[in-house]
Structure formats: structure tokens, C-alpha cells
Amino acid sequence: MSTSTRTTRLTYAVCGLLAAAAGMAVGHLVAAFVNPAASPVLAIGSTVVDATPTPVKEWAVQTLGTNDKPVLLTTVAVVTALASAGIGLLSRNRHPLANALLVALAALAGIAALLRPASMPQDIVPAVAAGTVGVAVLSGLRLLAERIEDSAQLAARGAERRPEHAAATVPDRGRATSGGQAPESPLDHTAYAPGTPGTPARRSFLLGAAGVTVGAAAVGALGQKLGGGASTPADVTLPAPASALPPLPTGIEGTVKGVSPFRTPTSDFYRVDTALVIPRVDVDTWKLEVDGMVDRPFSMSFKDLLAMEVIEKDITLNCVSNDVGGAYISSTRWLGVRVRDVLERAGIQSGVDQIFSESVDGMTISTPVEALTDDRDALIAIAMDGQPLPARHGFPARLVTPGLYGFVGATKWLSKLTATTYAKDKAYWTERDWVTDAPVKTQSRIDTPMGLGTYKPGKIPVGGVAWAQAGDGISEVEVRIDDGPWQKATLGPDGGTTYWRQWSWVWDATSGRHDVTVRATNGKGEVQTDRRTDPFPGGASGYHSIVVIVS
Numbered sequence: 001m002s003t004s005t006r007t008t009r010l011t012y013a014v015c016g017l018l019a020a021a022a023g024m025a026v027g028h029l030v031a032a033f034v035n036p037a038a039s040p041v042l043a044i045g046s047t048v049v050d051a052t053p054t055p056v057k058e059w060a061v062q063t064l065g066t067n068d069k070p071v072l073l074t075t076v077a078v079v080t081a082l083a084s085a086g087i088g089l090l091s092r093n094r095h096p097l098a099n100a101l102l103v104a105l106a107a108l109a110g111i112a113a114l115l116r117p118a119s120m121p122q123d124i125v126p127a128v129a130a131g132t133v134g135v136a137v138l139s140g141l142r143l144l145a146e147r148i149e150d151s152a153q154l155a156a157r158g159a160e161r162r163p164e165h166a167a168a169t170v171p172d173r174g175r176a177t178s179g180g181q182a183p184e185s186p187l188d189h190t191a192y193a194p195g196t197p198g199t200p201a202r203r204s205f206l207l208g209a210a211g212v213t214v215g216a217a218a219v220g221a222l223g224q225k226l227g228g229g230a231s232t233p234a235d236v237t238l239p240a241p242a243s244a245l246p247p248l249p250t251g252i253e254g255t256v257k258g259v260s261p262f263r264t265p266t267s268d269f270y271r272v273d274t275a276l277v278i279p280r281v282d283v284d285t286w287k288l289e290v291d292g293m294v295d296r297p298f299s300m301s302f303k304d305l306l307a308m309e310v311i312e313k314d315i316t317l318n319c320v321s322n323d324v325g326g327a328y329i330s331s332t333r334w335l336g337v338r339v340r341d342v343l344e345r346a347g348i349q350s351g352v353d354q355i356f357s358e359s360v361d362g363m364t365i366s367t368p369v370e371a372l373t374d375d376r377d378a379l380i381a382i383a384m385d386g387q388p389l390p391a392r393h394g395f396p397a398r399l400v401t402p403g404l405y406g407f408v409g410a411t412k413w414l415s416k417l418t419a420t421t422y423a424k425d426k427a428y429w430t431e432r433d434w435v436t437d438a439p440v441k442t443q444s445r446i447d448t449p450m451g452l453g454t455y456k457p458g459k460i461p462v463g464g465v466a467w468a469q470a471g472d473g474i475s476e477v478e479v480r481i482d483d484g485p486w487q488k489a490t491l492g493p494d495g496g497t498t499y500w501r502q503w504s505w506v507w508d509a510t511s512g513r514h515d516v517t518v519r520a521t522n523g524k525g526e527v528q529t530d531r532r533t534d535p536f537p538g539g540a541s542g543y544h545s546i547v548v549i550v551s
Contacts (some may be wrong), residue, residue, distance in 0.1 A: 008149060009089055011205065015141040016088020016211045017081055019102060023134030024080070025220035025390065027109070032227030033128040036277045037116060037361060038123035039227065040109035040130050045076050045276050047112040058536055061272065061321040061328075061412050069276055080105070091142050099135050117362025137212055140365070144205040151201040187510030227277070236283065236388045236396070238306075241335060245312045248333065249493035256504045258448025259463040262493060264330035266385045271392055272319040272328055275429075279413045280361045283396050288342075288380070292356070292418035295347030304394055305380065308337045313377055313402070316467050316500045318440050320405035321535045325445050325544040329467065331500050333386070334400050336379035339372040339417075348373075348419050354436070356425045357399060358416040365411045366427035367401060368437050369419070372409075376402045376498070378415065402498035403470040405438040405539055435538040439470035442528040444477055444503075444520035444544060451546035457511050458536075460550075462489075463504035464518060472523025473497035479505045480517045489518075497523060509550045517545040 019151065023039050031039035037046065047448030052060075060068045083105065091098035110127030113119060168414030251262025261268075283302040291297040312335055319328035343355070354366045372378045378401040382389060389395040394412030401409025407429045418425070422436055430436055444466035449455060466474045473496065478486040507516070521527045 004152065006283045008092075008145075011145045011148065012092045012142070013085040013088045014209060015091060015138055015145055016084040016086065016098070016102075018141060018149070018209055018216070019088065019134045019138035020084030020105070021079055021216045022137045022212050022219075023102070023106060023132075024077075025132035025216040025223065026133040027106075027126040027130030028227070029219050029223035029470055030129040032223045032412060033222070034122050034125050035113075035120065036227035036280065038108065038113040038126045039128055039223070039277070039414050040113075041073060041080070042111050042276045043113035043116065043127075044080075044125075045073050046116060046274070048072065048076065049274050049276070054434075054536055058321060058534070062323055062535075063328075065419045066271065073276065076402070077269075088138070088142075090137060092145075095137070095139070095142060099138065102134045102138060103131045106134060117364070118360065119362075139176075141205070141208055141212065144201070144208050147201040148205055151199060152488050160347075227280075235348050237308050240337060240389060241312045243311065245314065245333070248495055249410050252492040252502045252504055256448065256461050256463040256502075258450075258461075259492075259502055259504065260447050260465050262331070262495065262502055263385070264332050266332070266387065266390060266393070269330040269332065269384070269393065270317075270319060270328045272321060273412060274363060275361060275412075280391070281360055281396055281413060286396055286415070288397065288414060289416045290342060290346045290418075291416070292420045293349040293352045294343075295349065297346060300342075305337055305382065305397065310335055310337055310382070311377065311379070313379060313400070314495045314499045315379075315400055315402050316469055316498065317400065317410060318405055318469075318539075319437060320407045320434070320539050323535060323540050324443070324532065324542045326540075326544075329445075329465075329500070331495070334379055334381045335383035335386075336381035336397075336400065337401065339378045339380055339401075340374075342380060342417070343373060343419070346419070351421065352419045354420060354422050354425070356418040356420050356427060357411040357414060358418070359411055359413040360415045361413060363413075364427040365399075365408060366422065366425070366430050366436055367399070367404070367409045371401050371404055371437075378402065378409065403440055405440060407434060408438045417431060433537060438538050440467065441541050442466075442468040442471050442474075442520055442522045442526060443541070444518045444528065446516060446518050446546050448542055449516070449548050452548050452549070454549040454551060455509065457509055457550050460507045460509045460548075462505060462507050462516060463502065464544075465502055466518075467500040468519035468520065468522035468528075469498045473499070474501040474503075474520055475523050475525070476521040477501070477503040477518055478521075479507070480519075481507065482515050484521070509548070513549050514539055514548050514550060515545055516548055517543050519543050 027040040064071050087098045087101045106127045110124045113123040114525060138425055182343055248263055253259045253261050286302050287299045289299045312333055314333050316331040322328035352369050355372050356371055357365050380397050381400045382397055397414045399411040399414060445464045447464040462479055466477050468474050477489040479489050480486050489503040489505040519528050529541050530543050533540055
């Protein structure tokens with residue numbers, strides 16, 4: 001393949017690539033005014049999330065952590081770029097088909113947006129805008145690319161004709177004209193020949209491509225700023241709790257370096273969900289609907305919710321995807337309304353075994369009705385750590401159910417509670433074969449020393465956290481070095497049975513490679529199992545163990 005052929009193909013590939021980029025950018029901007037989740041890339045990405053098999057999702061969470069969403073969106077963008085580059089190549093000779101394929105790409109994004117659980121008819125608009133702009137840009141850039149080809153062909157034909165006309169048009173170079181200079185050939189203008197670098201055709205294409213690139217970047221950035229800036233309104237005033245809890249005690253993190261803070265800062269609180277874009281919720285129009293198998297279905301505004309009795313609860317939340325020793329667990333003080341009070345107002349009918357909750361973006365979660373009506377005081381939370389819920393953690397209201405993993409009791413951006421049965425309604429995770437009742441398993445974790453770290457012989461602080469929200473809290477933590485006896489650790493402050501417990505132990509370490517293992521006993525006297533299981537389908541189990549090098 002000649003250099004000119006490769007350059008030509010690259011030019012048309014760039015046409016397709018920039019057309020898709022411009023279309024996606026405009027679609028992203030339009031979505032900011034319609035529905036941010038309807039942005040073409042986000043709509044496709046959300047569809048991919050829903051279609052991904054559970055083992056692959058678990059691998060992504062375990063391997064990529066909180067970077068799973070950026071990696072997914074990058075993958076969607078790369079695949080789109082490759083497809084659009086191919087469309088650009090096709091446009092060289094079959095531009096109607098290329099336009100049709102570009103429209104088809106936009107149509108796929110539109111269909112994906114319309115198939116989202118909480119979609120509305122106008123969610124097709126961003127895809128329409130993306131397709132329209134994409135075709136327009138592809139057509140314009142293709143015309144500029146064709147001019148480069150035409151110029152190159154003219155230059156080539158001129159070069160072929162030049163030798164046969166040279167004798168007639170170029171006089172003897174040794175004989176001067178009457179002006180003292182030898183005349184030039186009328187075709188001796190190769191420095192200005194069309195199609196060569198620097199000619200108007202090529203400059204026009206480069207300027208057009210640069211303009212599209214800059215424009216797409218600016219439009220996309222504006223769309224991200226307008227559509228991705230979900231935040232907590234500053235005018236939300238939190239009501240005082242009916243009975244304020246005493247302040248949480250000071251943790252041991254100040255004396256045992258490396259142990260997780262007793263109270264997780266909100267900025268560090270884990271976030272695992274399927275939302276590629278954080279929903280924007282207006283508290284002035286937000287409603288919580290309560291329906292299904294109830295005597296008195298009703299809806300309430302945010303002001304109505306704040307007017308009910310609110311309480312404080314210190315609760316540790318876990319993600320079911322948290323592997324043994326994993327980081328997807330956090331603890332803080334929550335403020336909210338008892339779910340029990342809301343359901344009592346509706347009057348649950350006999351036969352109800354689950355509350356089917358729904359978020360504003362259409363996510364659904366099933367929670368055993370007993371977990372929301374017993375004395376554990378599950379909350380419709382409106383605040384965490386003394387401040388209104390941040391948007392990324394479910395503003396304006398979310399479920400917080402002590403003792404259950406988040407996938408069955410922590411619906412964010414809550415909009416609906418439906419009293420129903422498991423036989424009638426299946427929620428998002430239930431359809432994917434996760435368990436319906438998921439009590440948190442008794443677990444413990446080593447935070448310090450670091451696994452595979454190297455330390456000097458002598459006294460080494462060992463510490464971490466343990467939790468058993470479904471087992472009446474933690475009563476004991478033990479540490480073992482290699483195959484030695486279990487050693488009782490010192491427990492940190494007590495934040496209640498639904499809150500994690502810090503622990504520490506001093507190890508008189510000797511040289512060598514050592515295995516450090518921890519286990520916990522809950523308030524019921526049950527020792528956590530050493531049987532190792534994966535997070536799917538009801539939570540991981542097993543001892544957390546690390547390797548430490550002492551030398």
C-alpha cells in the first residue's frame with residue numbers, strides 16, 4: 001500500500017471519527033437539558049451494565065473498584081470510535097450507506113435511552129441530535145477530503161503531461177529571452193500543485209478537522225458541566241432528631257496508625273451502584289409514593305417527610321460485593337424517618353413479604369418486610385454525618401437498613417415503596433439470581449500492618465475493624481500468627497450492635513515471613529466461619545489473612 005493511499009484512508013477515517021465525536025458531544029449537551037442519563041454514551045453504557053453477566057460484574061467491582069464506571073464508558077467510547085472510523089472509510093465510495101450507518105449508531109443510543117426503566121419520550125431527543133450533527137459533520141468533512149483527492153489527481157495528470165510538452169514549452173535554457181531571462185514552462189508550478197502539503201485543499205481539511213475537534217470538546221465539556229453537576233441544595237434545613245444521640249466516642253485511629261477511622265468521613269464513604277450518571281433531584285417536586293398491598297396508598301413531599309419524627313442511628317453499611325478484607329464498607333451517623341412509621345401510615349395488608357423500592361432512575365430493590373418494620377429502625381435517611389445526603393449518596397432520601405447488605409436495603413434516590421410479594425415482583429438483583437434476604441455476615445479485617453509489607457523485628461501494632469450488624473455486634477476479636485494459638489485483641493469503643501468495632505493487638509514480631517490472620521465473634525457467641533465463599537450470591541465469608549515480612 002502506497003503512502004498516498006494510506007494517507008487517503010486515514011483522512012476518511014478521521015472524518016468518521018470526528019463526525020461521531022461531534023454527534024456524541026452535541027447529544028451529551030442536549031441530554032443535559034432533557035435527561036442526563038439519555039446522553040448517547042451513558043444510555044449505551046447503562047444498557048451494557050444491565051446486560052453484563054453477574055460474574056463479569058463481580059470481576060469488574062473486585063478488579064477495577066470505583067474505576068469500573070470510567071473504564072466502562074471509555075470502552076464504549078473506544079468501540080464507538082472504531083466503528084465510526086470504519087464508517088468514515090466507507091464514506092469515501094459509498095457515502096449514502098455511511099450516513100445510514102451513522103444514523104443507525106445514533107438510533108441504537110436512542111433505543112437504549114428509551115428502554116431505561118425511568119425513561120420518557122423526550123429521551124430520544126439527544127440521540128436524534130447526535131445523529132443529525134454526525135451526518136452533517138461527516139458530509140462536510142468528506143467533501144473537504146474529496147477536494148484533496150481531486151487536487152492530487154489533477155497534480156498527477158499534470159505531471160504526466162509535462163514531459164511530452166516540455167520541448168514545445170520550454171526554450172533552450174542556454175538562450176536568454178529578450179528580457180535577459182529564460183522563460184518558464186507554463187506547467188512548471190509544482191511548488192503550488194494541488195494536493196501537495198500546504199495547498200488550500202489540505203489546509204481547508206485540517207482547519208475543518210481542527211474546528212470540529214475543538215468544538216466537540218467544548219460542547220461535550222459544557223454538557224458535562226450542565227448535566228453532571230448534581231449537588232445538594234444549600235437551602236435544605238435539617239430537622240432536629242426527636243432524641244439526640246450522644247456523640248460517637250473517639251476511635252483508636254489516633255493511637256494505632258492505619259486503622260480505619262471509627263466514623264468514616266463522607267468524602268471517603270464507599271459508593272457502589274449501577275448509576276453512570278448521578279440523578280438530579282429537585283426537592284420542591286420530589287415525591288415519595290407508597291402503594292401496592294396497602295389500605296391507604298399515598299404520596300408525600302420532601303417537606304412532608306421532614307415533618308415526621310426523625311431519629312439518629314449509627315449504622316455500618318456493607319456492599320455485598322465486598323470480598324474478604326475488602327474496602328466496600330463504611331460507618332457513620334444517619335438522620336432519617338423510620339420506614340416503619342411510613343408503612344404504618346399506609347397500612348400494610350396481610351400476605352406482604354417484601355417492600356419493592358424504586359429510585360428516581362428506575363433502579364429497583366427488594367427488602368424483606370420484616371427488616372423494615374421490626375425494632376432495628378430501618379430509615380428513610382435524609383442526612384449523614386450531620387449534613388444533607390450528598391447527591392452521590394442518594395439525595396434527597398435513601399433507605400438505610402441495619403443488618404442487611406446494600407443490594408437489599410439501601411436504595412438511593414428513593415422515589416417509591418410498594419408493598420408486594422416476591423412471587424409477584426422481582427427487583428433488579430433478584431432477577432440476576434442474588435439472594436432475596438441478605439443478612440450481613442460476621443467479618444473482620446486487618447488494616448495494619450500492610451500485606452506484603454516489610455517491618456523490623458520487635459513490637460508491631462496490628463489493628464483493624466470487625467462487624468456483625470446481624471449478629472448483635474462484636475464481642476471478641478482474635479489474632480493468629482502463622483499456625484500459632486489465637487490471641488485475644490483489645491476492642492475499641494462501642495458504637496452499638498449495628499456499628500463496626502475497631503480492634504488492636506501488639507505483636508512481638510520475629511524475623512521471617514509470617515501469616516497474620518484475624519477472626520471475630522459476634523454478640524450471639526458465633527465465631528465467624530473460616531469457610532471461604534465468594535460475594536455472589538449472598539456475601540463473602542472466610543478469615544482475612546495477610547503476609548508480613550519481618551527482617
